[in-house]
Amino acid sequence: MMYSYQHLFAFTKAIFKNIGCPEEEAELATEVLLSADLRGIDSHGVARLIGYVRLWESNRINATPRVQITHETPSTAVIDGDSGLGLVVAPKAMDVAIQKAQVAGTGWVSVKNSNHFGIAGYHAMKALPHDMIGIAMTNASPLVAPTNSLERLLGTNPIAVAIPAKEQPAFVADFATTTAANGKLEILQRKNQEAPIGWIQDAQGNNSTNPNELKAGGALIPLGGDTGSHKGYCLGAVVDIFSAVLSGANYGPWVPPFVSFLPLATNLVGDGIGHFFGAMRIDAFRSADEFKLHMDNWITTFRNSKAKSTGSPVLIPGDPERVTSEIRLQEGIPLLEPVVKDLQTLAERFSLRF
Amino acid sequence: MMYSYQHLFAFTKAIFKNIGCPEEEAELATEVLLSADLRGIDSHGVARLIGYVRLWESNRINATPRVQITHETPSTAVIDGDSGLGLVVAPKAMDVAIQKAQVAGTGWVSVKNSNHFGIAGYHAMKALPHDMIGIAMTNASPLVAPTNSLERLLGTNPIAVAIPAKEQPAFVADFATTTAANGKLEILQRKNQEAPIGWIQDAQGNNSTNPNELKAGGALIPLGGDTGSHKGYCLGAVVDIFSAVLSGANYGPWVPPFVSFLPLATNLVGDGIGHFFGAMRIDAFRSADEFKLHMDNWITTFRNSKAKSTGSPVLIPGDPERVTSEIRLQEGIPLLEPVVKDLQTLAERFSLRF
Numbered sequence: 001m002m003y004s005y006q007h008l009f010a011f012t013k014a015i016f017k018n019i020g021c022p023e024e025e026a027e028l029a030t031e032v033l034l035s036a037d038l039r040g041i042d043s044h045g046v047a048r049l050i051g052y053v054r055l056w057e058s059n060r061i062n063a064t065p066r067v068q069i070t071h072e073t074p075s076t077a078v079i080d081g082d083s084g085l086g087l088v089v090a091p092k093a094m095d096v097a098i099q100k101a102q103v104a105g106t107g108w109v110s111v112k113n114s115n116h117f118g119i120a121g122y123h124a125m126k127a128l129p130h131d132m133i134g135i136a137m138t139n140a141s142p143l144v145a146p147t148n149s150l151e152r153l154l155g156t157n158p159i160a161v162a163i164p165a166k167e168q169p170a171f172v173a174d175f176a177t178t179t180a181a182n183g184k185l186e187i188l189q190r191k192n193q194e195a196p197i198g199w200i201q202d203a204q205g206n207n208s209t210n211p212n213e214l215k216a217g218g219a220l221i222p223l224g225g226d227t228g229s230h231k232g233y234c235l236g237a238v239v240d241i242f243s244a245v246l247s248g249a250n251y252g253p254w255v256p257p258f259v260s261f262l263p264l265a266t267n268l269v270g271d272g273i274g275h276f277f278g279a280m281r282i283d284a285f286r287s288a289d290e291f292k293l294h295m296d297n298w299i300t301t302f303r304n305s306k307a308k309s310t311g312s313p314v315l316i317p318g319d320p321e322r323v324t325s326e327i328r329l330q331e332g333i334p335l336l337e338p339v340v341k342d343l344q345t346l347a348e349r350f351s352l353r354f
Numbered sequence: 355m356m357y358s359y360q361h362l363f364a365f366t367k368a369i370f371k372n373i374g375c376p377e378e379e380a381e382l383a384t385e386v387l388l389s390a391d392l393r394g395i396d397s398h399g400v401a402r403l404i405g406y407v408r409l410w411e412s413n414r415i416n417a418t419p420r421v422q423i424t425h426e427t428p429s430t431a432v433i434d435g436d437s438g439l440g441l442v443v444a445p446k447a448m449d450v451a452i453q454k455a456q457v458a459g460t461g462w463v464s465v466k467n468s469n470h471f472g473i474a475g476y477h478a479m480k481a482l483p484h485d486m487i488g489i490a491m492t493n494a495s496p497l498v499a500p501t502n503s504l505e506r507l508l509g510t511n512p513i514a515v516a517i518p519a520k521e522q523p524a525f526v527a528d529f530a531t532t533t534a535a536n537g538k539l540e541i542l543q544r545k546n547q548e549a550p551i552g553w554i555q556d557a558q559g560n561n562s563t564n565p566n567e568l569k570a571g572g573a574l575i576p577l578g579g580d581t582g583s584h585k586g587y588c589l590g591a592v593v594d595i596f597s598a599v600l601s602g603a604n605y606g607p608w609v610p611p612f613v614s615f616l617p618l619a620t621n622l623v624g625d626g627i628g629h630f631f632g633a634m635r636i637d638a639f640r641s642a643d644e645f646k647l648h649m650d651n652w653i654t655t656f657r658n659s660k661a662k663s664t665g666s667p668v669l670i671p672g673d674p675e676r677v678t679s680e681i682r683l684q685e686g687i688p689l690l691e692p693v694v695k696d697l698q699t700l701a702e703r704f705s706l707r708f
Contacts, residue, residue, distance in 0.1 A: 073459030075429040076638040104458050105427030110639050133596075149668040151659040161592050171595070173588035179581055196581045205662030223578055223585055227533055227550045231577055234527035234671045235589075237656075238515050241525070242487075245648045246639040252655055269651065284430040285464050285600040294599045297623065301606055302591075305505040308559030314503040317588045 043183025086117030105284030121174030172318030198225025249274030374417035397537025440471030459638030475528030526672030552579025603628030
């Protein structure tokens with residue numbers, strides 16, 4: 001079932017307004033959420049709208065947060081999200097990073113007391129029009145076992161880095177620090193298909209190909225899988241520490257779950273979930289024009305390198321998402337039946353039409 | 355064969371002095387180089403001393419560089435290493451990052467015109483005594499094929515992040531952005547053993563277990579291997595761009611080789627190889643004491659989590675290297691026969707004793 005971006009935008013914005021978000025923030029949250037659907041990261045888009053509403057219903061999201069800086073230096077800030085939607089808190093924090101970079105060359109913002117912020121790539125890309133490099137990361141509900149461990153202590157903790165070029169489209173890396181993002185696992189679960197070795201371990205720590213293992217005490221495996229998961233563990237740990245230990249949010253096993261039916265951990269070690277943002281002004285290092293010309297050269301060199309097979313060209317990070325975004329803006333966004341049902345449930349709940 | 359740290363230190367310093375390094379810089383280069391041997395990263399320590407000397411003999415290393423800042427803002431700098439030893443240029447650049455952080459909260463330094471800098475972890479760890487988080491990365495000779503590519507366009511491009519704690523030893527992640535570091539491959543080559551799937555591809559782009567494939571047109575595979583190498587490719591690319599496109603060093607396939615017998619690429623796009631350093635003052639975010647107490651909690655939570663098997667406890671990044679370092683300072687550093695022979699060759703070359 002295909003829905004136009006405009007249709008989903010109007011509906012999603014209406015939902016956010018109905019839970020009490022002010023006009024501008026409802027619009028902002030909608031833009032951030034739907035950037036996932038446009039870019040083809042279906043697990044993080046409108047499919048999660050009902051999840052945000054349920055968190056609001058269980059009083060875990062504040063629809064009218066007072067987002068404020070609690071500590072700062074010329075190049076840093078800590079922001080308290082006041083339990084707001086991450087979809088609203090994160091772009092505001094990224095704006096602060098960009099403002100800091102305008103004056104100090106770079107800006108770095110660690111955020112506490114927030115909620116899930118959609119796709120990391122959206123926030124990193126906010127730096128691009130300013131001729132800055134953007135960085136965004138977040139911790140998330142614990143689903144990942146560190147190397148050698150049976151316990152789920154880390155989230156899929158994504159990292160995004162957006163780098164501007166001149167004639168070429170920007171370089172936009174956005175990836176979970178696990179071998180497979182949770183969204184990919186959900187797709188296998190729905191289709192009843194097996195997962196490759198290296199994605200999942202069962203409750204005893206053995207490799208498993210069963211995507212439902214997570215519901216039975218299993219865990220996702222850090223990026224690197226069988227022979228290099230200690231590196232993905234390092235990366236996920238760095239994201240957790242930058243996002244939460246620096247800001248005063250919850251870290252490790254204490255990160256609040258996205259789903260409202262799971263209880264919060266006891267003896268919380270901080271406030272809400274944490275994010276970390278960076279903005280680096282290119283001309284704090286060298287002329288932006290010179291840099292972007294070299295980025296064009298970097299990009300074309302890699303893109304034009306000899307591919308293993310003609311059907312699978314060498315891609316630049318961000319290529320597939322950009323192409324999907326262009327297509328979906330034209331042709332609409334495909335939604336799976338369970339997602340449509342959720343949106344219809346929401347429509348009823350707030351006496352709206354979907 | 356075991357050699358004391360003191361013995362190797364005196365010899366290595368003498369070699370650096372003999373190629374013309376001033377006293378202090380010979381000492382600094384030695385400390386950086388031997389930190390690899392102490393920490394058990396044998397591929398990057400004295401085993402490479404003869405490599406540095408050969409680069410100097412072929413006029414690719416300047417023993418008396420004028421390392422200088424060519425551009426700066428309150429939180430950033432670009433440094434020209436003047437073709438110096440990376441072992442000297444890198445700690446000086448990291449010092450600049452730390453000084454910037456003292457004033458602006460964070461400091462970020464991109465370096466051009468340098469050479470290989472030893473282990474990334476050494477440089478990141480320089481931030482720790484200042485209650486700062488340290489970050490270090492470098493690009494390197496192209497050995498790695500991006501996902502889908504047959505061409506070697508990236509180095510093993512390591513990233514190190516060092517984070518201070520209070521009672522617990524610091525968190526020190528230091529890893530190549532490939533599934534396996536080149537050093538691990540060299541060990542398999544020497545022992546004539548097979549590599550696991552996911553480390554290497556052959557000249558046609560097929561998975562290979564032959565560690566010698568790199569000499570026949572093959573390539574290392576980015577971190578993530580079979581199912582997630584696009585993520586390692588993203589990481590390696592970010593390291594390359596931060597280190598070299600930001601600074602004006604060579605990037606991608608143009609990065610100069612470490613071995614003097616390989617020619618430089620033609621039409622170089624920059625100067626030497628590039629590094630990138632960061633220092634973030636903890637109290638630019640929150641009280642350093644509060645942060646370090648939470649780091650202790652983070653570290654003990656992870657270290658004490660339930661392990662898959664009793665023989666393999668859950669480790670904190672930096673644990674194995676710290677233990678090795680303590681042992682080797684006491685018991686000496688084991689060197690393989692070919693390394694000892696290289697050092698004897700160097701001793702003869704400069705009329706020294708090894």
